Amino acid sequence: MRVLVCVKRVPQTGGRIVLTADGQAIDTKFLGFTISPHEECGVEEAVRIIEAGGGESTVLTLGPASAEEQLRDAMALGIDRAVLLETDGSEWDPFSTAAAIADAIRAQEAAGGPFDLVIFGNESADSGGFQVGIRVAVALGRPVVSGLKGLTVGAGSVTARREAAGGGWETYELPLPAIVGVKEGINLPRYPSVPGRLRAKKKEVERISVGAASSGAAAVSGVALGPTMALLRLPEEERSQAEILGRGVEAAPAVVDLLQRLGVMAR
Amino acid sequence: MSGPILVLVELGAGDAAGSADRVSLETLAFARSLSGGLGRAPEGLGGAPEGLGGAPIEALVFGSDAGGVAASLGAHGAATTHVVTDESIGGAYAPAAWGAALAELAGARGAVAVIGPGTDRGAEVLAHAAARLGMPLAANVISATPGESWSVVRQRWAGSLLEDAALDAPIRCLTVAPHAVAVDGRAGAAATTVVPFVPTISAADLVVRVTGHEPPSKGSISLTDAKVVIGGGRGVGSAAAFSELEELADLLGGAIGVSRVVTSNGWRPHTQQVGQTGQRIAPDLYIACGISGAIQHIVGCKSAKRILAINTDAESPIMGIADYAVIGDLHAIVPAISAEIRRRG
Ligand SMILES: Cc1cc2nc3c(=O)[nH]c(=O)nc-3n(C[C@H](O)[C@H](O)[C@H](O)COP(=O)(O)OP(=O)(O)OC[C@H]3O[C@@H](n4cnc5c(N)ncnc54)[C@H](O)[C@@H]3O)c2cc1C
């Protein structure tokens, strides 16, 4: 089995987000970087599938040279090899990103054989476009389903499970090769081990330069681009200062008074 | 006159079965305000007032049982509602087939925009449709201003950040962020014309479809429907200590919601996580116990009418978000609240 997982380097925002003065990016001076929790689970899923059935796992990212860090993090958890589609560091729209990833998958497959399964996050943590995986699947003509919180690999197919809108679960069967979008909760990712980190440090990262965004999208569509980001801003906050009902157990009667006032006491 | 705005409408599930899904109705309201903007004549020409003579709104619904819902969409601004029956699309939800149908209809009707609800299915179907049409897609939009190139405001980081973006394409594809606009149903509005639509679907589009359902476990109160949610974070400290929160939830007929720290530690299942990568909840009251109020958690619970925080740290960020607070150890306070409720019977 050959499995590919796609991840995106994003700032590790803490309690609140701070923007650069020109509103073009998150101020990352004091921030580390990570990937979406959905993608962390995608990496774990890829590692587990190869551990269970044998084969090779690959992690791919499109991003600046520094995104090598996220590739090494994934290799520290057990991913075998890494591909970096190196950009000039500018913002890429989902249209262009998908076009470049689809091209890279074709090239990787021509060189090393087909990927049975390509795993995406349900949505990226920062831009949340909800589309790159589906666009890649449409470009490659492969079956795809998003939002997965369960995946079982069978012979030549996968069974997928996702939460249904009204509660409960719905299941899907996909013939391989297939593409899936996974959500946090599909598994509980492991922590990297020290030997894992050391091994990852020594591994090769395959680098392919892709430059700036517009080239990819224009080539695919001829007309359409984007959506093209113009400005980032923080939503207006409804900040308040909580009314203190009390300290410790003495506050219990005041809390129950409040519950009664709000009409949330059952019966 | 401008081509129509095509809106994907989902049927409600769970408590909303038998009517349109709420986020879809919000999406129709979004389309309605957009339509007014599209109808406005250029500055200085003294055109029609806002809301009149704009782009017509056409809805698309799936399901042989969608007739009743389809007929009700006139009140929400749909002039025409296209219904795809189960037989013409294989019966079960199939993302690629739904996307193909939406794309085909957009082409056939000369749609200027294709809009869907920012739900799991809405986002998935719109991505398929946009990919097939070769158009860009803006997800989780909260407002759009038509023009040569449309200006949209969309949510990033699940709404903790906003992005002004340009959507420059002949067919503008977008999803509307849940609860960004209010439902706009008008009694006495014109009826919608319900017409069947039989899309051209290939076998390949039906490969991925729902093949099985597992119903929700009986008697469980759904986190997204609960009137009261008792939230537990790192401060709860262990899986076992959640029994204190469960007792209070039982007394109030509420549900348990948790932070990511709790699911990462394996204390509770991920289905209970609230936040950017978990559920969005909107209860009457959210009681946040031992939760610091990180932005990725807050985006999941900010639609709660009231928030009560129970936290040892009076300086915790949650104090700037909650309406009420009790300072102290949740392990003492939560059982004391349960005891007080029992005492009052
Ligand atoms: C892309 C991304 C997505 C994310 N998605 C989510 C998400 O969906 N949901 C989510 O929750 N998080 C999410 N996070 C994580 C988020 O940033 C925080 O790390 C997390 O919400 C913190 O959880 P917490 O409040 O339980 O823990 P902490 O921040 O550690 O806070 C614990 C709180 O408990 C209090 N406390 C401790 N002991 C007690 C006691 N005995 N009694 C009362 N109070 C006590 C402390 O004072 C503190 O305020 C995401 C992060 C990223 C980067």
Ligand SMILES: Nc1ncnc2c1ncn2[C@@H]1O[C@H](COP(=O)(O)O)[C@@H](O)[C@H]1O
């Ligand atoms: N720059 C990128 N590099 C690699 N994978 C990406 C990139 N952007 C998005 N993806 C993948 O596509 C998924 C969906 O992204 P999006 O459409 O932006 O929400 C993400 O969770 C990733 O798995």
